[in-house]
Amino acid sequence: MFSRRIPRHAQTNALAGAVEALRASGTPFADLTESNPTRAGIPYPAGLLAPLADPRALRYEPLPFGLGSARAAVAADQHRRGANVDPEQVVLTASTSEAYSWLFKLLCDPGEAVLVPRPSYPLFEHLTQLEGVRAEPYALEYHGRWEIDVSTLAAAPSDARAVVVVSPNNPTGSCLTAAELDRLVALCRDREWALIADEVFADYLFESGTLPRASAASRGVTDIASRAGVLSFTLAGLSKTVGLPQLKLGWMIAGGPRAERDAALRALELIADSFLSVGTPVQVALPELLRTGAPARAAIQARTCHNLDVLRDLARGYPACDVLHTDGGWSAVIRVPSTRTEDQVVLDLLSHERILVHPGYFFDFPREAFLVVSLLPDRDVFSDAVARLLRFC
Ligand SMILES: Cc1ncc(COP(=O)(O)O)c(C=O)c1O
Numbered sequence: 001m002f003s004r005r006i007p008r009h010a011q012t013n014a015l016a017g018a019v020e021a022l023r024a025s026g027t028p029f030a031d032l033t034e035s036n037p038t039r040a041g042i043p044y045p046a047g048l049l050a051p052l053a054d055p056r057a058l059r060y061e062p063l064p065f066g067l068g069s070a071r072a073a074v075a076a077d078q079h080r081r082g083a084n085v086d087p088e089q090v091v092l093t094a095s096t097s098e099a100y101s102w103l104f105k106l107l108c109d110p111g112e113a114v115l116v117p118r119p120s121y122p123l124f125e126h127l128t129q130l131e132g133v134r135a136e137p138y139a140l141e142y143h144g145r146w147e148i149d150v151s152t153l154a155a156a157p158s159d160a161r162a163v164v165v166v167s168p169n170n171p172t173g174s175c176l177t178a179a180e181l182d183r184l185v186a187l188c189r190d191r192e193w194a195l196i197a198d199e200v201f202a203d204y205l206f207e208s209g210t211l212p213r214a215s216a217a218s219r220g221v222t223d224i225a226s227r228a229g230v231l232s233f234t235l236a237g238l239s240k241t242v243g244l245p246q247l248k249l250g251w252m253i254a255g256g257p258r259a260e261r262d263a264a265l266r267a268l269e270l271i272a273d274s275f276l277s278v279g280t281p282v283q284v285a286l287p288e289l290l291r292t293g294a295p296a297r298a299a300i301q302a303r304t305c306h307n308l309d310v311l312r313d314l315a316r317g318y319p320a321c322d323v324l325h326t327d328g329g330w331s332a333v334i335r336v337p338s339t340r341t342e343d344q345v346v347l348d349l350l351s352h353e354r355i356l357v358h359p360g361y362f363f364d365f366p367r368e369a370f371l372v373v374s375l376l377p378d379r380d381v382f383s384d385a386v387a388r389l390l391r392f393c
Helices: 014-024 068-081 098-107 123-130 150-154 176-193 222-227 258-275 280-292 292-314 342-353 379-392
Strands: 089-094 111-117 134-142 147-148 161-167 194-198 232-239 250-255 331-333 370-374
Touching: 014 342, 068 089, 068 250, 068 280, 089 098, 089 258, 098 123, 098 194, 098 258, 111 123, 123 134, 134 150, 134 258, 134 331, 147 176, 150 176, 150 292, 161 176, 176 194, 176 222, 194 222, 222 250, 222 292, 250 258, 280 292, 292 331, 292 379, 342 370, 342 379, 370 379
Parallel strands: 111 134, 111 161, 161 194, 194 232
Antiparallel strands: 089 250, 134 147, 232 250, 331 370
């Protein structure tokens, strides 16, 4: 009855069933999968949402790429990362997920492939399938740091149209190095792939001053890809940069050779004009939100840095558990002894310790046993739960 683009209903797995049962019985548990900053006790500045009531929002201007003032605010905000962006390159969307869907429509015919990192954000499977395209994984390998296994990219199918990089990646926290970016851009040029750089977590680097790897974010993928003659799109949005996912505003920044970039923008305009999905109040408020939201970003950054330090400190007492190296983002990966399956570990943690974590397979880790914990939860909840988790594993 329904199209093949609709993902099959995943059967409720044992973990989801166990969580549901705990919730139904009102049993409290420490949720180390919480990735929603608005539920993590982050202090937001008073009056942060007041600009949403600006009376200028009473006037509706159906502009496919969004209001000029909002696009200019996104472009100006890129200066924080040392990138020079013209507001004409900025396309507003309702979310990063929507930006992906527009880009897959733009770049791929039905059935063609998009290259996505593995392990990474599990939504890629759905986002591609819903557009009638295939997600083909390329590998990230861990050798004390996560690195792209370029051989898996070089072996990509011939109908690949774009490669997605996530920097910092979710959940590994790995940033693209300058050398990786150079190799990637060279491959994109040879194979005529567009480069899609997901930088939603680019504001959240753990040791930005001392990072040995030039984070793609700090150098600006758009600049580098453009200089190399590669069509590129950099994605981010309010959901992470100010911790406001409920406002539904994301953006993409188009880069590349002028003629190609302009042609892409003209085609994107047709797509955007068919949806006009971004609400006016949030566009009007954007310049102010980006300015006054900085303390929320700082609070999230302080929380994730603190929780990562706590995790690393505690893990020193448990040599069998290894907190994998991370450059940034909102989560951490713990390698635990693989004496039980990941499924068994997460189920036992929930039933014996009342701690919920994600198993590595949720993010398509190639082998077991990895646990993924969010670094957003309240400090006390996090440190108590992580201490018990490590003891348990
Ligand atoms: C890597 C990555 N990209 C995109 C998104 C979605 O962001 P948005 O809320 O802007 O759709 C997420 C959400 O967690 C994510 O982890």
